[in-house]
Amino acid sequence: MIPLDEAVEEVVSACRPLPATSLPVAEAFGHVLAEDVNAVDPVPPFANSAMDGYAVRAADVSGASVQSPARLRVIGTVAAGHAPTASVGVGEALRIMTGAVFPGGADAVAIVETTRVDGDHVLISAEARSGDHVRGAGDDIAAGTGVFAAGTVLGPGHVGVLCSIGREKIQAIPLPTIGVLSTGDELVEAGSPLLPGQIRDSNRRTLIALLARDGYSAVDLGIAPDDEADIERRLSLAAKTCDAILTSGGVSMGDFDYVKAVLDRIASMRWMQVAIRPAKPFAFGVLDEIPIFGLPGNPVSSMVSYELLARPGLRRIAGLRHELLRRRPVPGVADGSWRGAGDGRTTFVRVVAQFAGDGRLHAQAAGGQGSHQLHAMSLSNALAVVPPGAEISPGEAVDLLTLTP
Numbered sequence: 001m002i003p004l005d006e007a008v009e010e011v012v013s014a015c016r017p018l019p020a021t022s023l024p025v026a027e028a029f030g031h032v033l034a035e036d037v038n039a040v041d042p043v044p045p046f047a048n049s050a051m052d053g054y055a056v057r058a059a060d061v062s063g064a065s066v067q068s069p070a071r072l073r074v075i076g077t078v079a080a081g082h083a084p085t086a087s088v089g090v091g092e093a094l095r096i097m098t099g100a101v102f103p104g105g106a107d108a109v110a111i112v113e114t115t116r117v118d119g120d121h122v123l124i125s126a127e128a129r130s131g132d133h134v135r136g137a138g139d140d141i142a143a144g145t146g147v148f149a150a151g152t153v154l155g156p157g158h159v160g161v162l163c164s165i166g167r168e169k170i171q172a173i174p175l176p177t178i179g180v181l182s183t184g185d186e187l188v189e190a191g192s193p194l195l196p197g198q199i200r201d202s203n204r205r206t207l208i209a210l211l212a213r214d215g216y217s218a219v220d221l222g223i224a225p226d227d228e229a230d231i232e233r234r235l236s237l238a239a240k241t242c243d244a245i246l247t248s249g250g251v252s253m254g255d256f257d258y259v260k261a262v263l264d265r266i267a268s269m270r271w272m273q274v275a276i277r278p279a280k281p282f283a284f285g286v287l288d289e290i291p292i293f294g295l296p297g298n299p300v301s302s303m304v305s306y307e308l309l310a311r312p313g314l315r316r317i318a319g320l321r322h323e324l325l326r327r328r329p330v331p332g333v334a335d336g337s338w339r340g341a342g343d344g345r346t347t348f349v350r351v352v353a354q355f356a357g358d359g360r361l362h363a364q365a366a367g368g369q370g371s372h373q374l375h376a377m378s379l380s381n382a383l384a385v386v387p388p389g390a391e392i393s394p395g396e397a398v399d400l401l402t403l404t405p
């Protein structure tokens, strides 16, 4: 057996980021930026009002109160998207809306809540300090500022900033396309009746859904029966169109593990027994320079193997920095008794983790912990990490890997 860290290292050191490409900002979400982005112009581009109200000279409303409001002559209105038609002189006010260009002459906004219209005048019942409710040009981003560095993972806010600085395209690492293959004579699609000995293929759809969760596209390579020629045909085809391949099944010690035979012939593979429970068998290698992940067939194992071993590699292909590849443990509290494995493997207990009244993240087993018990895995939102030989009792600290996107 090899330690999990060693297996992950093997994977991530063999996975290389895809070459950067020019992408429309409209498609940038979820990608890793491959250039340093600078703002040419300031954001906001002009001084504008932060509130609905009146642009005034602070000196003109000095001492104003409900008992003795300031009375200013209204010289017009400026709405967002329009240029002010006049500048504000002594004793004058310009009605202004949020986001509208702040006029010359004025230095503050008297918010509408403190004002009352009086014919062509306005009564202002509160003082304003110079600069109140005025957003200066470049308040958010000054012209010429470095906004995002290469390597930034673009979330929704980043996309908004790219729009606000006027970018239409960026250099980014493409999101990989991953082929997903199920293997096994026993597997049939949902919808087909089950003949004796058959089960429904759940791994393929699960893995495709995990890829969707992580922002990657999947190519459905179908179900290959335990037949070397069939498996080889599907894998060779996938290597031409995909950036990586996930297979499930056929990587353990069984007599009909034909994936193993095929991959040994056409790819350069390392067959591993990783010191984890579940998901001990795992294979990794390259086929025509495409990383290929041989995940175990048991449904829980294939999910756990994806989370712990394949996902870090795929994230590297998508260009994420090394520190961001693996899920990081967060401290939690065990709400159950868990015993670590006696054979040196780290156990990953499928748990439901939620914050309790003590402000700590409490973890409860989600159900049966067999590697075939996908139902419990489906209900879980975290894996509790139980070191080999450990005895964890209720109330004790336990590390959790939360399975968030």
Ligand code: AMP
Binding pocket: 182, 183, 184, 186, 187, 199, 200, 201, 202, 203, 204, 248, 249, 250, 251, 252, 254, 296, 297, 298, 299
């Ligand atoms: P294998 O690794 O091929 O020996 O499979 C281990 C176990 O996982 C067996 O019980 C298989 O029937 C089951 N299995 C393999 N592939 C799938 C799949 N795609 N969906 C559901 N169960 C599977």
Ligand code: MG
Binding pocket: 183, 184, 185, 249, 250, 256, 257, 297
């Ligand atoms: Mg099999």
